[in-house]
Amino acid sequence: MYYLSSALFFPPIDQANRDGILAIGGDLSPERLQLAYKSGIFPWFEDGEPIIWWSPNPRMVLFLDELIVSKSMRNILNRDSFKVTFNQNFREVISNCQKIKRDGQNGTWITNEMIDAYCNLHELGIAKSVEVWQNDTLVGGLYGIDLGHVFCGESMFSKVSNASKVAFIALVNQLKKEEYKLLDCQVYNPHLESLGCREIKRDDFMKILQGNN
CATH class of the missing domain: 3.40.630.70 (Leucyl/phenylalanyl-tRNA-protein transferase, C-terminal domain)
Structure with missing residues (x-):
């Protein structure tokens, strides 16, 4: 699982695990969110958790x-x-x-x-x-x-x-x-x-x- 830094980057989506989790961390800036959705990725996490980024297969x-x-x-x-x-x-x-x-x-x-x-x-x-x-x-x-x-x-x-x-x-x-x-x-x-x-x-x-x- 990839841990995001402040850099505006996501790993390739085929690196997501079986559940669809691709990466953890980063932020919810407009730039990162736009990059995520254009890359087939979205955030999904509960209050108190780190930001979790998903790209499930199937979709x-x-x-x-x-x-x-x-x-x-x-x-x-x-x-x-x-x-x-x-x-x-x-x-x-x-x-x-x-x-x-x-x-x-x-x-x-x-x-x-x-x-x-x-x-x-x-x-x-x-x-x-x-x-x-x-x-x-x-x-x-x-x-x-x-x-x-x-x-x-x-x-x-x-x-x-x-x-x-x-x-x-x-x-x-x-x-x-x-x-x-x-x-x-x-x-x-x-x-x-x-x-x-x-x-x-x-x-x-x-x-x-x-x-x-």
């Missing part, structure tokens, strides 16, 4: 045309009971992602340090958010890193049923309009699979990320 992704929208979800969308906006309240979205309780998790990996770091990226136009509103109240949303042809999803939250799905579907529809290649979802979970996401080899992901596919 969970959504090919945009493979989005699954159930009949019941289509009915919810047709009711227009939610309003969707983009990049209107990034800090509140990421803060809600930090606070929301999740099954099987005692804490959160979104530390206050990470919130500040991603808000800095948002001010640079790199980190973006989707907000879902109900009666002028923020009830769901997601955020991630926009690489111009690939969107790297980070986290989503829902305070009412289906709000995060509304955000996810709205994001995918927008990415399709702008002819993005892929939505990166990082690691497997069954909820993402139910929306059409699937695992691919890291090498295949990197070809798309680097514009070779």
Whole structure:
């Protein structure tokens, strides 16, 4: 495992261990975060831990045309009971992602340090958010890193049923309009699979990320 210094550098991603851990240390500066995402790497660690950098194999992704929208979800969308906006309240979205309780998790990996770091990226136009509103109240949303042809999803939250799905579907529809290649979802979970996401080899992901596919 590689221990990062202050130098702006990551080792080759094929040096990641079986779990996908590539390196430890470094910082969450805008420059390092941008280099990480462009290299197929992302930070994921809990409060009190050093920064841990990951590049898992396989990689969970959504090919945009493979989005699954159930009949019941289509009915919810047709009711227009939610309003969707983009990049209107990034800090509140990421803060809600930090606070929301999740099954099987005692804490959160979104530390206050990470919130500040991603808000800095948002001010640079790199980190973006989707907000879902109900009666002028923020009830769901997601955020991630926009690489111009690939969107790297980070986290989503829902305070009412289906709000995060509304955000996810709205994001995918927008990415399709702008002819993005892929939505990166990082690691497997069954909820993402139910929306059409699937695992691919890291090498295949990197070809798309680097514009070779």
